Amino acid sequence: MARVRLKYYAVLREQAGRGEETVETGAADAAGLFEELAARHGFSLGRDRLRVAVNAEFADWSRTLADGDEIVFIPPVAGG
Amino acid sequence: MARVRLKYYAVLREQAGRGEETVETGAADAAGLFEELAARHGFSLGRDRLRVAVNAEFADWSRTLADGDEIVFIPPVAGG
């Protein structure tokens, strides 16, 4: 089990109903964590449309999770 | 013979020592007029490096001259 911090932005923030949360997870990697949270919060975007950042750097979905990691799921960007 | 008005710009103005003049010319066309004036003023640029305007529009060197025409020989441009 790892204890990780999530931050949510944009459509994911609205669907999660919160900007951040801390969770205990048994997921093996970032992908597994996303599937857990997508089920809990009812995210409309699939993982194939998102990227993930761990500790404020882009990461692979296969990234294993460590206690204290800060995870952000990144919806399709739309700057400009 | 045609009586035409010349305006000079940039290096041609400096070499002619004047910004404008009126001349009587027997030249058949703009090209002939240029050669007359190049000989008189010692222009350093050949006709192949210039364009000519008649009455404030670009014209061909073969343009025949009429009384009252305003002629400008246009050195290589360098805006910007």
Add this chain to the structure above:
Amino acid sequence: MNGFSFSRGPIDPAALAAGLADVAAGGFVSFEGRVRNENEGREVRRLDYEAFEELALKEGARIVAEAVERFGIRGACCVHRLGELGLGEVAVWVGVASGHRAEAFAACRYIIDEVKHRVPIWKKEHYLDGDSGWVNCERCAEAAAQPGHAHGHGHPHGH
């Protein structure tokens, strides 16, 4: 004045351009992305921008550094607005100073294209009809549900 930053108040292009002043720069190109009154056929009333700022600042700085490296320009700066914006306001500004104009144009275009694709910034459009939506999210999700209409991540949105 090089680099990437966010602004919570109006962007002042003249002040930003002055920050790139350089007597060896013969060419200066700038881009302003402004809030339009229409997007994909819907009438827009205002926009909200938000960003994952910590990562966005790093990724924005990387993009500007890439442009300097690739195009040999003398200076470049990008500022993006956050928060609520009305019609006509400047949402993003990019300025590039260079010895000659070709590289200034190329680098400015590179920076805005990369920022739009790579930097974690999101835009919620509020429409005249009272509806609202996150650009690239809700409607792309609908499109993705139709066979043959899958959109990739970071699908360019085209301002």
Add this chain to the structure above:
Amino acid sequence: MNGFSFSRGPIDPAALAAGLADVAAGGFVSFEGRVRNENEGREVRRLDYEAFEELALKEGARIVAEAVERFGIRGACCVHRLGELGLGEVAVWVGVASGHRAEAFAACRYIIDEVKHRVPIWKKEHYLDGDSGWVNCERCAEAAAQPGHAHGHGHPHGH
């Protein structure tokens, strides 16, 4: 505020950009050509610009109209300085407002390239060493005297 004009005093990019404000324009690109401290290896002190204004205004307006027609942009404006300019001053400004950015970049580039090639404007450079010369004239004349170095009319000068 569309079109081509000359200015005998300093160019104010912010005021000119405001003249192209348009809530349907999501992209705005501008180019500033500034007086550099160096050209072709010589240290420049100041520049003088002069123009055959009557023809220049017509040709400049044609170029802007061509850009609107070719690129479908919403508005475009070009202003060129005349007279004496010091280092860092804006010699020419081009602004283009468009629905989307690709056309704004393309049209802005088109206008400055065409203005530099077609509009009868001349530039005299004054060098730190006290010498001076008409750009594209004296030195091109020297080059033309060397076999294999003939330069065409309107030889681009590359700021």
